[in-house]
Amino acid sequence: MSPVVRLLIKRIATSFIVLVGVSLLIFTIARVIPGDPARIALGPNASAEAVEALRDKLHLNDAFVVQYGYFIADLARGDLGQSLYSNRPVTQDIAAYLPATLELVFFAGATMILIGVPLGMLAARYRDRPLDHGIRLFTMLGVSAPDFVWAVILMLIFAYFLPIFPIAGRISDSFAVPPVTGFLTIDSLIAGDFAAFGNVLWHLALPAFALSFAGIGQSARLTRANMVETYRKPFIEMALAFGFPQGRIARRFAFKPSMIPSLTVIGLDLASMLGNAFLVEQIFAWPGLSRYGVAVILRKDLNAIVGTVLIISAMFLIVNIVVDLLVALINPRIRLSQRSS
Amino acid sequence: MTAPTLAIDDLRLGFRGWAGTVEVLHGISLHIAKGERVALVGESGSGKSVTARLVLGLVQELRGARFSGRMAFEGRDLGALSRREREALRGDRISMIFQDPTSSLNPVYTIDTLFHEVLRRGAPGIGAAEAREKAIAALADVAITDPERVLRSYAFQLSGGMNQRVLIAMALANNPALLLADEPGTALDVTVQAQTLALMQSLVARHGTSMLFISHNLGVVREFADRVYVIYKGRIVEQGPTEGLFEAPLHPYTRALMAAVPRITGEGIPEIDEEQTGFYDPLVAHPGYSEAELRP
Numbered sequence: 195m196s197p198v199v200r201l202l203i204k205r206i207a208t209s210f211i212v213l214v215g216v217s218l219l220i221f222t223i224a225r226v227i228p229g230d231p232a233r234i235a236l237g238p239n240a241s242a243e244a245v246e247a248l249r250d251k252l253h254l255n256d257a258f259v260v261q262y263g264y265f266i267a268d269l270a271r272g273d274l275g276q277s278l279y280s281n282r283p284v285t286q287d288i289a290a291y292l293p294a295t296l297e298l299v300f301f302a303g304a305t306m307i308l309i310g311v312p313l314g315m316l317a318a319r320y321r322d323r324p325l326d327h328g329i330r331l332f333t334m335l336g337v338s339a340p341d342f343v344w345a346v347i348l349m350l351i352f353a354y355f356l357p358i359f360p361i362a363g364r365i366s367d368s369f370a371v372p373p374v375t376g377f378l379t380i381d382s383l384i385a386g387d388f389a390a391f392g393n394v395l396w397h398l399a400l401p402a403f404a405l406s407f408a409g410i411g412q413s414a415r416l417t418r419a420n421m422v423e424t425y426r427k428p429f430i431e432m433a434l435a436f437g438f439p440q441g442r443i444a445r446r447f448a449f450k451p452s453m454i455p456s457l458t459v460i461g462l463d464l465a466s467m468l469g470n471a472f473l474v475e476q477i478f479a480w481p482g483l484s485r486y487g488v489a490v491i492l493r494k495d496l497n498a499i500v501g502t503v504l505i506i507s508a509m510f511l512i513v514n515i516v517v518d519l520l521v522a523l524i525n526p527r528i529r530l531s532q533r534s535s
Numbered sequence: 536m537t538a539p540t541l542a543i544d545d546l547r548l549g550f551r552g553w554a555g556t557v558e559v560l561h562g563i564s565l566h567i568a569k570g571e572r573v574a575l576v577g578e579s580g581s582g583k584s585v586t587a588r589l590v591l592g593l594v595q596e597l598r599g600a601r602f603s604g605r606m607a608f609e610g611r612d613l614g615a616l617s618r619r620e621r622e623a624l625r626g627d628r629i630s631m632i633f634q635d636p637t638s639s640l641n642p643v644y645t646i647d648t649l650f651h652e653v654l655r656r657g658a659p660g661i662g663a664a665e666a667r668e669k670a671i672a673a674l675a676d677v678a679i680t681d682p683e684r685v686l687r688s689y690a691f692q693l694s695g696g697m698n699q700r701v702l703i704a705m706a707l708a709n710n711p712a713l714l715l716a717d718e719p720g721t722a723l724d725v726t727v728q729a730q731t732l733a734l735m736q737s738l739v740a741r742h743g744t745s746m747l748f749i750s751h752n753l754g755v756v757r758e759f760a761d762r763v764y765v766i767y768k769g770r771i772v773e774q775g776p777t778e779g780l781f782e783a784p785l786h787p788y789t790r791a792l793m794a795a796v797p798r799i800t801g802e803g804i805p806e807i808d809e810e811q812t813g814f815y816d817p818l819v820a821h822p823g824y825s826e827a828e829l830r831p
């Protein structure tokens with residue numbers, strides 16, 4: 195078995211254990227926060243009998259361990275239970291809201307990597323020169339305030355004072371894209387509606403940039419730091435002494451070794467966008483998982499809370515597995531070693 | 536008479552820092568005739584590496600480096616070359632090998648990829664297949680018996696001695712006129728170092744490559760060089776033929792150096808801390824071996 199496959203299996207196994215832990219934790223927390231979910235769901239005017247009946251139906255009167263047992267049994271069948279808020283299966287709700295969030299995070303992540311990493315490479319190659327100082331200023335700006343502050347600022351400037359970008363939503367009302375995947379970029383392309391596709395990108399621009407600005411700063415600074423470190427290595431001196439072209443050194447011979455330490459952190463940044471997206475979604479009225487998440491927390495909708503958290507954790511873990519695999523692919527020491535990491 | 540492969544005249548170098556300029560080279564002159572192996576010997580920090588890097592044009596790219604003097608490669612004034620022309624010499628007409636072969640090879644690329652890049656310096660459009668063929672031949676030349684496996688490998692999969700052979704093969708692959716060897720293989724164990732040096736010696740002799748051999752290992756220098764320059768704190772203090780210089784050192788610093796080195800092991804130069812009287816005495820050239828006499 196190749197070391198990469200072994201690594202993959204190991205990571206999936208540990209991720210699974212983490213998920214079980216997270217489920218137990220959130221399952222407990224959801225039940226510890228005060229308030230009776232049945233009462234909240236039925237409203238103040240419901241009779242005590244009705245509330246009691248719902249509590250029974252939700253197994254809320256059983257011992258905690260029994261409740262968790264029901265939950266795991268359902269989960270094994272891919273069932274996260276009913277939402278008391280939407281009266282639909284939680285899985286259906288998540289399927290409806292998750293694509294909007296993933297689409298936003300995907301574009302924010304792509305922006306972060308496609309802008310941040312090249313900026314870091316440029317800063318490292320022209321270190322201590324004006325370009326480096328300029329990039330440092332820009333990236334400091336990015337990391338100096340949290341995403342949601344940038345969301346508000348960008349919205350005020352580029353949607354309110356200068357109405358270049360839309361202020362809210364995923365797509366203008368004048369477009370109708372038949373839902374297939376829930377990702378409007380993909381669905382509009384499937385429909386062959388390029389005007390709608392453009393409209394979707396136009397709506398994505400501001401929230402995606404706001405969500406990625408700190409990440410751009412971080413990944414640029416990290417890339418720069420690691421590349422400057424690499425430029426001091428004897429193998430770069432060798433490359434220079436052998437006259438390898440400076441551009442190829444920057445893009446290949448210094449870049450690839452530098453990405454090994456950078457990738458893990460950039461991957462974490464990417465994964466953390468899933469959480470940060472909550473506030474950015476609120477600001478841009480983005481119909482994603484945050485809208486659902488906030489609503490179900492306020493209503494103490496146990497199944498929905500647990501389901502939402504589990505899905506986000508799973509996404510987080512998937513991103514981490516992908517990053518670990520990428521690191522293994524560019525680092526021959528891991529790829530070729532018998533024992534991983 | 537043909538121009539020497541390398542001629543350096545009154546080379547001075549300083550590094551500007553916030554505490555003022557630190558002078559590192561105080562006007563050194565040396566030359567290497569075609570096919571000659573010349574050693575530059577001195578303790579750590581005396582300015583050997585910066586001299587080699589100046590020849591390659593690497594120091595010139597550092598900010599804060601201030602230098603003057605003349606360097607000519609095969610009669611061409613290096614100072615008059617454009618940056619592009621200077622870069623074009625590297626890895627093609629002039630190449631260099633370093634102390635630690637394993638860390639000199641990029642850890643995330645196979646020897647194959649690196650060799651292709653090296654061969655591109657001599658033949659810009661060379662394809663992967665042709666490069667592999669040439670690399671295999673070059674590796675066979677440095678007595679590597681399974682070049683295909685070595686090419687597929689990463690440096691960390693190979694022994695230090697093997698990597699040293701790979702670097703020697705790379706350095707000579709484009710048939711350079713000048714090889715700069717900066718304490719080659721010092722990081723290797725003594726036997727392996729001796730083996731690879733012997734190999735390098737025979738290859739350099741076969742190709743007629745001129746060589747600047749930088750070392751602080753007097754034993755190796757004695758065995759390896761035709762001529763020796765001794766450098767002390769950025770000044771050449773003595774120059775002469777290898778045997779003559781080792782048999783009868785003339786300059787007080789060289790004498791102190793020889794006296795301090797255990798003859799039998801021939802290990803590296805110990806730090807001679809105290810500046811004993813005469814260390815700053817002017818340059819002594821052995822009869823017939825001054826720059827003026829050797830370079831009409």
Ligand SMILES: Nc1ncnc2c1ncn2[C@@H]1O[C@H](COP(=O)(O)OP(=O)(O)O)[C@@H](O)[C@H]1O
Nearest residue numbers: 550559577578579580581582583584585586597
């Ligand atoms: N980039 C640099 N900036 C400042 N000082 C330097 C730099 N490179 C070398 N030096 C100084 O130049 C002197 C000679 O260095 P070097 O040529 O590396 O010595 P060695 O003879 O051991 O090879 C040392 O004192 C070193 O500190």
Ligand SMILES: [Mg+2]
Nearest residue numbers: 580583584717
């Ligand atoms: Mg040195």
